[in-house]
Amino acid sequence: MPQKLIPNHRTINSKQLLKKEEKNSIIEICPVRNVIARFGNKWALLVVLVISEHECVRFNELCRLIPDVSSRVLSGTLKTLEADALVARKVYPTVPPKVEYRLTDIGRSLMPLIAQLTEWAQTNMKTIVKHRKAFDTKAAKAN
Amino acid sequence: MPQKLIPNHRTINSKQLLKKEEKNSIIEICPVRNVIARFGNKWALLVVLVISEHECVRFNELCRLIPDVSSRVLSGTLKTLEADALVARKVYPTVPPKVEYRLTDIGRSLMPLIAQLTEWAQTNMKTIVKHRKAFDTKAAKAN
DNA sequence: CTGCATCCACATGGATACTG
DNA sequence: CAGTATCCATGTGGATGCAG
DSSP states (O other), X not given: OXXXXXXXXXXXXXXXXXXXXXXXXXXXXXXXXXXXXXXXSTTHHHHHHHHHHHSSEEHHHHHHHSTTOOHHHHHHHHHHHHHTTSEEEEEEOOSXXXXXXXXXXXXXXXXXXXXXXXXXXHHHHHHHHHHHHHHHHHHHHHO | OOOSSSTTGGGOOOGGGOOGGGTTHHHHHOHHHHHHHHHHSTTHHHHHHHHHHHSSEEHHHHHHHSTTOOHHHHHHHHHHHHHTTSXXXXXXXXXXXXXXXXXXXXXXXXXXXXXXXXXXXXXXXXXXXXXXXXXXXXXXXXX
């Protein structure tokens, strides 16, 4: 059971106790949210997966492998991934420059979890989408 | 191995082939991204977890249990969660109104995955945060 | 080739006030 | 009690152009 997701929110009884500066303190400390937030961004998960399939990828390869990402965003995604030690960046000081990205150990350790999420998503996706559609039309009718 | 994350991007060679209307088509189809995107939002995961701990929660309870979420955002989060069939909403037509939220089966089936993510996050968080800090200061020095 | 700078559009979240 | 309405601040992502 995940007890530490909200490390100490149980000890706080009322939001009145929270001062402005303390806002977000609870959620910022939470490790899981912190990690999940990384994959909430549009491309991070996809980038990790694509890299994992190639063992070692160059920047432009990623650009091509992920059709509709701009280089600016891809660059940013890679930087946060690198900052988080999930991918390693290796620069060859040649002309023209060559940069390789590969997963770190910690990045690779994430793969089984992604695989499970994938599996869960695939088995439940149809139900979810169907339900979502029904829900939307019902809401539209109510309006 | 998660093969379906990018269902058919391998069959597309160049982004030049993509017309405007086809943009995002690849990623929208992707079930995992679709699911993960739900937890990318700031509160969804937390809400699911809190509900899972209580078997049945009322709106204002959630407001109190999650200290710094506004009712507007909480309401929206619950609505998408309900649309996705992850939580069920039960209204008692009393005065004043009473509404209960609980996890659906499909919502509960997600819990083990969240638990694993939690575990992974907790074991790797320290490393990640440390690396992130080092990375940031190094970047700051370069500037 | 790799990526940053700039500018812009839009979605998300937050604060406050109000209703059935 | 359980939300909705309104307005606003911010951040994230996209397009384009340029630089080392």
